Amino acid sequence: MKLTNALGVTAAIAATALALTGCAQSSTSPASTGDAATKTVRVFISGDTNIQNLWEKDLGPAFEKANPGYKVQVTIDLHGEHDAQTLAKLTSSVEQKKSPDFDLVDAGFVPKASTANLLTPVDSTKISAISSVSADVVKAGGTGGIPYRGSSVLLAYDSKSIPTPPKTLDDLLAWIKANPGKFTYNSPKSGGSGSSFVATVLDKYVPADARQKMTTSYAKDLESNWDQGFAELKGLNQYVYQKGVYPNGNQQTLDLLSKGQITMAPVWSDQFTTGVTNGSIPSTIKSVQISNPSFTGGAAYLGIPANTPNMDAAVKLANFVLQPEQQAMIVKDISGYPAIPLNQLPADLQTKFASADPNNLRLPYFDQVGKDLNNQWDQKVPGQ
Amino acid sequence: MALPPIVLIALFIGFPILLALGFSLGFTGGLNHTISVIGQNVHEAQGASPTFGAYGDLFVDRRFLGDLGVTVIVTLVSTTAVVVLATGIGLYLKFRGGVLGKILSGLAVVPLFIPVVIASWAILGFYSADGFLRSVFALAGLEFPVWSFSMVTVIIGSVWTSLPFATLLVTSGLQAVPQAMIDAARDAGASFWRVVTSVVVPMAGVPIIIATTFTAIGILGSFTVPYFTGPNSPNMLGVDMSNYFSAFNQPQQAVVMAFVVFIIASGIAAVYVWANFRSAKESGAV
Structure with a gap:
């Protein structure tokens, strides 16, 4: 009798555990351990379809082309509807020292996650282009926020x-x-x-x-x-x-x-x-x-979770996105503002900002x- | 063999409630640690003695008290309207039947199959400044009031979304009243209203009470309808909770509101339990 009871409990718990994983947002599982995994960057976007297109059609493929062997996987949470869950997932993964299922995140909660020490601190030694971004913009994103586009x-x-x-x-x-x-x-x-x-x-x-x-x-x-x-x-x-x-x-x-x-x-x-x-x-x-x-106006920030296994690849991608060619894609595709100084962009794009100064936004x-x-x-x- | 269900309920309902209660009283250690690090304006208990800081924050806030009042009023008005409509449809079906009765009870169930978000948008558009109703009235040279973004649309929306389930429950309850009882009352010279108020409704009392409690609890905790169609302020507590949780980043205060709603809902649930107990007693199960 005891045994049947114990079995029943185990089965019930197992069933609910399964059900819960079913409920959780579908997430990309790490491809495999070893060499291949460290070269895959899992990008998580909490935003609209324009940002999804930017990553899936332009930034991702460009990165893969420029860095053979690397892969970019994009996951989207449309309109950031699950931001609370995503942040909770990030938090629990950092507390338990497990992979959070994404290596680079573009979401409104990045400054908040940075305050709670959930992100890898970044500075100009890690992301070189940060030194050319306005200091207040960088500071507003916290220690872990990488400003990469603005509006x-x-x-x-x-x-x-x-x-x-x-x-x-x-x-x-x-x-x-x-x-x-x-x-x-x-x-x-x-x-x-x-x-x-x-x-x-x-x-x-x-x-x-x-x-x-x-x-x-x-x-x-x-x-x-x-x-x-x-x-x-x-x-x-x-x-x-x-x-x-x-x-x-x-x-x-x-x-x-x-x-x-x-x-x-x-x-x-x-x-x-x-x-x-x-x-x-x-x-x-x-x-x-x-x-x-x-x-x-302000910047959108990228964040690298504190305990991602693919740290180097994520840093590499963040650096890549802040290069002038990729910043130009942001201007062209989503009418965004570049994070780096305007004079580093192609001349024809500079004229697009004749009436507004994207590097001198009044910060929120x-x-x-x-x-x-x-x-x-x-x-x-x-x-x- | 009642163990697995009890474990499930304890694990997935009881435990989170205790955790939330602890958080609302300022116990921010353990599993509440992360949320208290992220949240703003979190009151922390000193040692083992709880703090009522978050409760205090809300109960001196005029906005919260106003929203609490609005929530109770919307719940009362909408529930009354739903029960009256559902009973009316059920009675019509019982006494007249026919095509019209079937159409009425069928139409009342239709909202069950329309997602609430879509319905809210439709209701908002219908009563808006450039909506259907105002356009029709304008054709006749009349000015119909704008109801979008007001408590009126919230009540209309709440009735709309709650009516199907209440109608199903009440109609089946009324249908179960034996025709012989009604005929007997009529033979004894009872008028139609006498039959309704003294025989049919009392005999279907338990399903009607159950429908009332379900409707009231559903409307009390509603979010989608007041969020989409209601004004910025005052609004219902469901919207407030979501605002406090994310937009204001004050999770502790949001949890306190959840407990206030929980207490009101428990009062309604007590009526439900009583009604169930009575019906079990009638059928001889207890």
């Missing part, structure tokens, strides 16, 4: 009804009040374009030295500088779409804009350009950068400061 937020507007768009933030705020119901931004917690608008309005009242600290560290006491800005945002409630509707996510804002329900909104540069190219955004909608202050707040911003906006602005 910024722009102001999109319907050129049919708005021949001359606002040029400065003050102009924009005045325009919003003069045209009630025609502007909105997505809640900062739900997407970067809305949080950039919020940060930009807050920055109007934040002293420059305080802001500098808030972009590179978790300076919680400096958040008191936001009070005036939040009051200003609260004052906008009655003038935004449907007297205070803030959609969820960058895409929902773009939808409202494309359908003509609003005529102006902050949008991501790359998402906007891609939308115009594939026709989901009408061509009458244009974009422009405002000034004084400008909308924020530090990861944890940004979370507090989400929280405080939620408390102080909508429905107040």
Whole structure:
């Protein structure tokens, strides 16, 4: 009787273990041990299809071509829906000193993972191109973040009804009040374009030295500088779409804009350009950068898990991606901003950034400061 | 031989609940270590005495109290609407039947086969500023209010998604009431309403209560419908939990909210247990 009991328990546990592995996201298993494994880089992307294409069609094949014998495997988590699980998986793998199933990761949580010491620290001795990237950009990514591409937020507007768009933030705020119901931004917690608008309005009242600290560290006491800005945002409630509707996510804002329900909104540069190219955004909608202050923009970071077995290959690939030819692919394919100085790129691509300086983006707040911003906006602005 | 199921429940339900309870009270060691390193605003217990810091954070927060109120109100209103609709459809099927009754009960089940995300988008679009309803009213020169991104669409969406299951339960409960009882009551001169309120509904009481509790618990913890169709603030706790967990990076406060919802749901579940017990007693199993 005892034996049957024990058997039953074992079977049940085995069955659930199997079921659980079934539930887990399908992951690429290490090809094999030995020589072959160390030459395979498993890239994990948490992002949209444009980033997937960038890696699968361009960066990956180019790397394999330039380095015979090496292989790049790309896994995608569309829109980063499983970011929490991926981060948890990374954490547990580092704690248990096991391979995390990926060797290079491009995800929004890279700075956060870096803070929790889950990534291999990098510096210019490991990734040589890092020395040419702006120091603040590198610092914002933490010790393990490798900035490799960037994008910024722009102001999109319907050129049919708005021949001359606002040029400065003050102009924009005045325009919003003069045209009630025609502007909105997505809640900062739900997407970067809305949080950039919020940060930009807050920055109007934040002293420059305080802001500098808030972009590179978790300076919680400096958040008191936001009070005036939040009051200003609260004052906008009655003038935004449907007297205070803030959609969820960058895409929902773009939808409202494309359908003509609003005529102006902050949008991501790359998402906007891609939308115009594939026709989901009408061509009458244009974009422009405002000034004084400008909308924020920032880098996307690569991270190398602290305990990846394929460390050397991952470092090699990260170095490769930061070379001028690969940076040019990022500019051409996803309308991204290069991480390395513009003057290292081919001349024809340099002209593409005539109106914006991709190396001098106004950085977003530090990861944890940004979370507090989400929280405080939620408390102080909508429905107040 | 009850051991394997008990092990399973203890391992996959009981243990995580205990772990979460410990985390909400500030015990950040062991398996809670990683999440407390990543999270912000985490309150840590001093030694063995728990801290109620995270609970305190929330219960002085006007936003949380407002959202708690909204969650309870949406649950009450939607559940009432669902039960009334389901009972109405069930009664129509029982007393009139016919093609219309079949169509009604069939239509009520349709939402079961439409994913909630799709349904939420459709509902949002239907009531939006450029939606179908407003367009039709505009043709007649009338101005219909914009309901998208408001609690009205959340309630409509909640009713929409909960109705099928409630209808199935309530309809089958009502169908099980013996026709002889109804005929006997009618023979004794009872009016239609008298038959409904004194014979049919009481006899189908247990399934109706079970349908009510399932619906209420489902709506209480709903996320998709309020997330897509609701306003930024106030909104339901399901959305808040997700916000606190990821957007605000305050996992401890998110867990506290989960416990608040858990306590309310336990109250509803108690009614469910009572109803089940009563029905078991009626059938002589206890």
